[in-house]
Amino acid sequence: MLALSCAEPTDVSFSLTGFAARGGLTDHHVDGWGVAFYEDRACRVFVDEKPAYQSPVAAFLKSYPIKSRNVVAHIRKATQGGARVENCHPFMRELRGQQWLFAHNGDLRPLGEPEPGPYAPVGTTDSEAAFCFIMNRLYAHFAANTNTSTDTNVDDIDAVFNVIEQATRTLNTFGIFNFVLSNGQAQFAYCSTRLSYVIRHWPFSSARLVDGDLSVDFAERGTPADRAAVIATTPLTDEVWTACQPGDLLMFRSGALLRRAHVAVPADVLATSKYAVSEQSAVPA
Amino acid sequence: MLALSCAEPTDVSFSLTGFAARGGLTDHHVDGWGVAFYEDRACRVFVDEKPAYQSPVAAFLKSYPIKSRNVVAHIRKATQGGARVENCHPFMRELRGQQWLFAHNGDLRPLGEPEPGPYAPVGTTDSEAAFCFIMNRLYAHFAANTNTSTDTNVDDIDAVFNVIEQATRTLNTFGIFNFVLSNGQAQFAYCSTRLSYVIRHWPFSSARLVDGDLSVDFAERGTPADRAAVIATTPLTDEVWTACQPGDLLMFRSGALLRRAHVAVPADVLATSKYAVSEQSAVPA
Numbered sequence: 001m002l003a004l005s006c007a008e009p010t011d012v013s014f015s016l017t018g019f020a021a022r023g024g025l026t027d028h029h030v031d032g033w034g035v036a037f038y039e040d041r042a043c044r045v046f047v048d049e050k051p052a053y054q055s056p057v058a059a060f061l062k063s064y065p066i067k068s069r070n071v072v073a074h075i076r077k078a079t080q081g082g083a084r085v086e087n088c089h090p091f092m093r094e095l096r097g098q099q100w101l102f103a104h105n106g107d108l109r110p111l112g113e114p115e116p117g118p119y120a121p122v123g124t125t126d127s128e129a130a131f132c133f134i135m136n137r138l139y140a141h142f143a144a145n146t147n148t149s150t151d152t153n154v155d156d157i158d159a160v161f162n163v164i165e166q167a168t169r170t171l172n173t174f175g176i177f178n179f180v181l182s183n184g185q186a187q188f189a190y191c192s193t194r195l196s197y198v199i200r201h202w203p204f205s206s207a208r209l210v211d212g213d214l215s216v217d218f219a220e221r222g223t224p225a226d227r228a229a230v231i232a233t234t235p236l237t238d239e240v241w242t243a244c245q246p247g248d249l250l251m252f253r254s255g256a257l258l259r260r261a262h263v264a265v266p267a268d269v270l271a272t273s274k275y276a277v278s279e280q281s282a283v284p285a
Numbered sequence: 286m287l288a289l290s291c292a293e294p295t296d297v298s299f300s301l302t303g304f305a306a307r308g309g310l311t312d313h314h315v316d317g318w319g320v321a322f323y324e325d326r327a328c329r330v331f332v333d334e335k336p337a338y339q340s341p342v343a344a345f346l347k348s349y350p351i352k353s354r355n356v357v358a359h360i361r362k363a364t365q366g367g368a369r370v371e372n373c374h375p376f377m378r379e380l381r382g383q384q385w386l387f388a389h390n391g392d393l394r395p396l397g398e399p400e401p402g403p404y405a406p407v408g409t410t411d412s413e414a415a416f417c418f419i420m421n422r423l424y425a426h427f428a429a430n431t432n433t434s435t436d437t438n439v440d441d442i443d444a445v446f447n448v449i450e451q452a453t454r455t456l457n458t459f460g461i462f463n464f465v466l467s468n469g470q471a472q473f474a475y476c477s478t479r480l481s482y483v484i485r486h487w488p489f490s491s492a493r494l495v496d497g498d499l500s501v502d503f504a505e506r507g508t509p510a511d512r513a514a515v516i517a518t519t520p521l522t523d524e525v526w527t528a529c530q531p532g533d534l535l536m537f538r539s540g541a542l543l544r545r546a547h548v549a550v551p552a553d554v555l556a557t558s559k560y561a562v563s564e565q566s567a568v569p570a
Binding site: 040041044085 | 328369
């Protein structure tokens with residue numbers, strides 16, 4: 001699971017190259033993958049149920065120059081739901097004229113009765129069910145002005161953060177729930193068991209990926225205005241990453257960490273999951 | 286604008302090859318394009334604001350073997366909204382756990398106050414606004430059981446047809462409104478000024494595209510169970526196509542025409558559009 005929040009449209013082939021290589025070659029995540037990125041208001045989603053190393057879509061993306069301020073990517077190891085296209089992350093839904101993206105790393109027990117609202121899963125994953133839960137909460141909160149064409153409410157990212165946090169505290173009681181969620185303006189990232197991030201400022205130093213030996217000199221491309229936050233399940237480079245605490249909900253925008261809310265995850269909640277905190281290495285990424 | 290409804294998963298590179306070639310080379314539609322296709326419940330959308338002949342996504346799709354029962358494609362000539370990714374058809378929304386696709390050929394006056402409901406346009410086209418209008422009508426009709434996980438209502442494609450027809454009769458009063466709409470089960474196609482279709486049965490005869498000189502022998506690939514309906518703004522092959530009448534709403538499923546409803550489009554409605562019926566050749570496809 002990987003997300004980028006950048007101040008300027010950024011070439012993301014660097015991080016994705018190493019990330020994609022983990023799908024089947026150097027890691028155990030082989031049940032599909034997905035990359036989604038915003039271009040202003042538009043959001044393109046590329047998913048494939050094939051492992052990245054044998055996916056023609058992944059090969060195409062490698063040579064396709066993507067420039068985006070907000071990116072969400074995911075390599076899938078199926079815990080619930082088969083290796084099918086509809087079960088690949090990131091998932092996307094539209095709310096009040098914005099596209100929203102979600103990718104999850106973890107494993108949740110069934111949520112029971114769905115949250116009332118317009119969003120329902122297309123596939124069979126716990127992840128998409130949780131995403132729809134959050135989206136229905138957001139809809140309930142921001143739908144008051146549905147009849148108007150203004151999106152002023154949902155543009156208040158602090159209000160969005162509050163709704164997401166409430167939903168997240170509930171959902172985390174169902175199991176392991178590391179995620180990234182974006183509406184194209186901000187990246188919301190939650191650490192249930194493991195999540196790290198690094199903020200890169202101009203001039204970017206060259207950095208080597210953990211899962212490959214490719215490197216990109218960001219300084220060649222960047223400007224002094226450039227800044228990028230990279231959020232991932234585990235550090236992808238040899239830079240100094242900040243490890244989040246379980247229970248951290250973070251909000252990034254334009255490459256900066258804007259807000260953090262922390263509530264400790266109850267130990268008994270995680271102990272009932274088949275992936276205990278002490279077995280983080282078994283948690284799918 | 287092109288749609289396929291097939292009884293069996295069908296290789297769609299044939300029709301799309303000629304269709305894509307129209308984007309900038311042999312036709313005047315150069316403000317982007319899109320192809321979307323269902324794989325069981327999943328729906329993949331590939332759009333690009335670049336003309337098909339210089340789009341790397343189009344080049345990739347040409348070599349990517351797609352097999353699908355339901356396909357929607359569109360080459361865009363902008364009438365409203367710039368050449369931006371979010372303005373490219375087909376548009377997609379989720380309703381009750383199904384992905385819905387929409388592509389439009391025409392030009393509508395502003396719809397005024399949006400229809401109440403959860404769907405709002407991301408881009409600035411009349412087409413996406415009309416799509417959201419229909420989706421909000423469908424949501425209002427089928428949301429009664431939103432709290433349940435069963436989708437029995439929305440699986441009643443005749444009920445879906447009725448809601449779409451009501452919305453379509455309203456929307457057509459705003460201008461030219463040829464469209465295709467699919468939920469992955471059926472294709473709904475409306476002729477406001479021009480729309481044609483052809484039903485291919487096994488054994489498929491070889492057919493030559495109008496916009497290119499490629500041909501594909503469907504007989505080599507098909508089985509006796511194969512049947513495909515091809516729906517397009519104008520005939521794409523030298524087969525005998527059926528020209529729809531303005532005011533025809535058609536429903537195709539598994540390659541068969543299941544239902545047709547006709548209400549004549551008032552002449553004064555079309556006369557007020559900048560594209561009159563007598564100037565069909567000026568209507569963007």
